[in-house]
Amino acid sequence: MKTINYGLIGCGMMGQEHLRNIALLEGTRVAAIFEPDATMAQAALDLVPGAQLVSSVEALLGLPELDALVIVSPNHLHVAQLELIAARRPLPVLVEKPLYTMTEDAGRVQRLLETYPAPVWVAMEYRYMPPIAALLDQAQAATGGVRMLTIREHRFPFLPKVGDWNRFNRNTGGTLVEKCCHFFDLMRLVIESEPVRVMASAGQAVNHKDEAYGGEVPDIWDNAYVIVDFASGARAMLELCMFAEGSRYQEEVSAVGPMGKIEALVPGPGRFWPVALGSPPVPQLIVSPRSPKGPHRIDIPVDPALLAAGDHNGSTYYQHQRFLDVVRGQGVPEVSLNDGFAAVRMGLAAQESALTGQAVVLASKL
Known part of the structure; x- marks a missing residue:
């Protein structure tokens, strides 16, 4: 080889x-x-x-x-x-x-x-975090077709970067682009439709207000709500808080349809979990059918070697596995330039909506 x-x-x-x-x-x-x-x-x-x-x-x-x-x-x-x-x-x-x-x-x-x-x-x-990958695999069967999707991320503030480039909108595209394009990508993937309208409320409530770089105070936002309407009639919501690092789970994804609900619970990086609390939480998948009623909770542990290699619950490794296959001529990219473009387009629309207080209408075709 x-x-x-x-x-x-x-x-x-x-x-x-x-x-x-x-x-x-x-x-x-x-x-x-x-x-x-x-x-x-x-x-x-x-x-x-x-x-x-x-x-x-x-x-x-x-x-x-x-x-x-x-x-x-x-x-x-x-x-x-x-x-x-x-x-x-x-x-x-x-x-x-x-x-x-x-x-x-x-x-x-x-x-x-x-x-x-x-x-x-x-x-x-985020597509390749094991609990989210399991949700993606089972969402249609568990829900009977996703009609509502909620993504909540309660996490730590932006970490320091070289030259502090990530403290300013001009370098990042803004929080709803830099941080949240992952979630807009998941919305399109789960709902299997294109966005037609984006509404957002966001701002800088807590983080980085006492910092200054070259005489400039950071303008990067630390919290937001975003609602997205899709051409299929489904809708999705993002709730972001970047001053909530004490949470048990960092990401919670919930998809609901006529047959039931499916949820993925993803802990944050293990290196940030307080040692005094013991082992970090284990990722979970919860499937809650409407009939027969009752949630089924499944632990989805991640290989410790993969957890040690990064902060994304092993997903960077799984992503590289698939990219390596593509480089070797086996298949095509699962996350295309078109997918990357669409996710940023949604993030920029959310930034605009939060700034103007108006919904932003998107063409249903990219």
Whole structure:
């Protein structure tokens, strides 16, 4: 079996999670990394001491042994880096979410969608969290067709990033793009329809108000409610709170239809769980049929080795397994450029709705 050589663009906290998970895959090697921050670059080399550190994306693309790329740079750099790769050497790419951050970049993304000749997979890790993957697999049978979907995330504040780029809307697209594109992706996937109207209320209530960077106070939001109407008549709601890190479960997903309800309960990163409370919670799936009444609760434990490799309940590993299959020519990306585009479009509409106090109407077709 041929060894697949990866090049990584960006090796901060999330980039290092990708490094740890690629290391768990058979027949893979991280050959080179581009990371301009010296501290992060050294941390990455500590994980993959055999990798070559290069000085630019262009230098990375010049290495003939590369088979695939992983983009884990700050959000606002993704589109330009994809365009550079397309022009210089269009290898298979796994690009972190969000795919883009501004409405003005939508045309550039559409051109990539239409012309990029190799597979591009947008990293939507939440699809692959084991309890959410189980919900996705069973949702239609358990509900008889999802008519209402609720996603609640009660979690810790944004973590520090290199250069504090994630404290400002101009770099992230805003919280409802940066953080919540995962959830809008899940909405489309579960409901199997396209959004037609987005309504949101959001703001900055608690976090980062006492911080300043270069004389600027962060403007990133820390809480929101978002309601989305879909062309099928189904509707979904997101409840986000980023000052609730004491919660037992970080994500709670509930899908309901005429036959019943199905829920996925996902704990946050184990490294944040208080040691005094013992072992972290185990993910759960709960199926509650209307007849015969009564919930069925199933524990869905995650391999400890996968939990140790990152903060996303093993999902980064499962995502990389499937991406590796695509790089080897076995299948197509499960999370396409179109999926990445659609999730950001919903996030940008939610940002606009919260700013204006008005619902934003979307075309039913992308």
